[in-house]
Amino acid sequence: MDRSWPNWPSGRWRAGPAGYGPRCGRPGWYQPHPLAVPIRLDLVWERERCVVEIDGDDHRQAAKFAADRARDVRLVEECALRGVSAIVIDPNNDLARLGDPWPEEPPGWEAGDRERAREYLENTDVVVWTPGRAGGRPLAFQPLVGLPSPEQRQSFVSQLQMELFVWFKRHPAQDRPLGALPVTDEAQTFAPATGTAASTRSTVLLASQARKYGLGLVFATQAPKGLHNHIPGNAATQFFGLLNAPIQITAAKEMAKQKGGDVPDISRLGAGQFSVASEESAFTKTRVPMCLTWHPKSPLTTEEVIGKSRR
Template sequence: MLDSNNDLARLDDPRPSPPPGWSDEDAGKAARYFAETEVVIWTPGRSRGRPLTFQPLPDFAPVLDDRDELDSALGLAVEALAPRANVDGASAKARKGKAILRQALGYFARSGGGDFAAFLGLLAALPLEVSQIDRADQIAAELGQLLTAATINDPLFAGRGVPANPEQLLSPSMGKRARVLYVMDEAQALVPATPKTEALASTLTLASQARKYGLGLVFATQTPRGLHNHIAGNATTQFIGRINSPTQIEVVKGLARARGGHADRVGRLETGQFYAASDGIPEVLIRARQCLSHHPADPLTEQEIIERASG
């Protein structure tokens, strides 16, 4: 889960007392949840707690023999690096720099790859055969300098800490089993309608291909107007809870109509009520059970998050 508001770090906290309407069935589900669930908190951008960094280059080795998969991996790597190298614009200079960046990445991948430091070394001394673009070696060296500056200015970018490796992040501890569901809270910050973000290209690719690999995705937002339209377009199932903003209400009603629903009462829904719709399932008004874990109104402080992650 991506928890930008520190709301979800309490998923391991039992309720101090049963809430109103809490049944014996709820109590049993809560007991099973806490017995079988493992909550691990990572602290990206912090040296304390459980540091996490994002390495900008994937492992190209597994896709070298598949042209389509390699092109996809190179495309995502270029989109991740281009803003940092200042070549994501529409000017002639930016287009030329982006082309050299892609050619350098392709050469790097086919030459055995390596870590980001190795790629920076390649940019610093780009072989002449990599690109036919005039002064490609000089432009590549400048790209390398800009990317090096990015590692200094942003501690998350190729910095210290455990790399965000899905195998490590998603592998359960001994005696546990993993059922992978990727949840993005405040999703409009990662995949907004505008402007373009560094996470946009990779997240849209994930949204379009996750089903093929059996990965479940949840995009949660209170401002659906700000969410990229490809997210709603690729969503198999949608839940619509209470919204107060007239502008946002019109947006969710439009989403509901696209699936044959109406969401007429979206501004008057009660706690726990949602409009639900899915492929082959028309809109229905449901009442969700209360959360099994304890989530008071005030989120955890940064220090409390770090202490939990350290534990």
């Protein structure tokens, strides 16, 4: 995600060690004020006033559901504020409220978020698609309420991914670092660790080659054990949130070990807390702000999603 501001926000900025070349960014930190928790930044270009943040794995534990989901939502919102479109593959209707304002200001907002939420809601077009549902908006992307079987969803996602890949090969994002942001929730259902789904090949292809054409990717899963190993293997940045199931904790720790790090407290993370690692750094704990739009714990029903698609 490209974070380019006309002016840097107030606060303390600190870049990491040099040595990545004159055209490359480097890890750094931003602290909004002296009492705030420092925010780890994957890459900082101080002269160009640009920061890059890429999110990764997701989870949905009941007690932390709304706060944890805010991370992926905020990523899409921040991209939209910078003119980068997102295609969200949402099998469980968790992200269909990307156009809904908060009924009241949430406690997790930071300075300036009220204005950013207003700007997002006034200037962003959010369209809900319902493939296979004639009563809604039947022809494309988000969420997949009209495709009841896993095989239908996987086939649709495969076609969508290949169309995206072909289009961006012909029209790479040459003048900006990020051309678009496809977000795949429940990624383990489209690229499983065992067996082969209709979308496995296309998902692995995107994960391994899309970045060279300026296509950002987010794969979210609450079951890292069930995800094809080529997905985390090609992820520039990985986020781990709270996990409770022993088998998933073991899988997450193994994935962290492959990046030369560890996530010892993954079962004790609080709301909005994550362990994050990039290509140039090991895992460290960070905190993300609340999303700009309203996403309560319960996802929308199929009927509610169809209603939104008619707007």
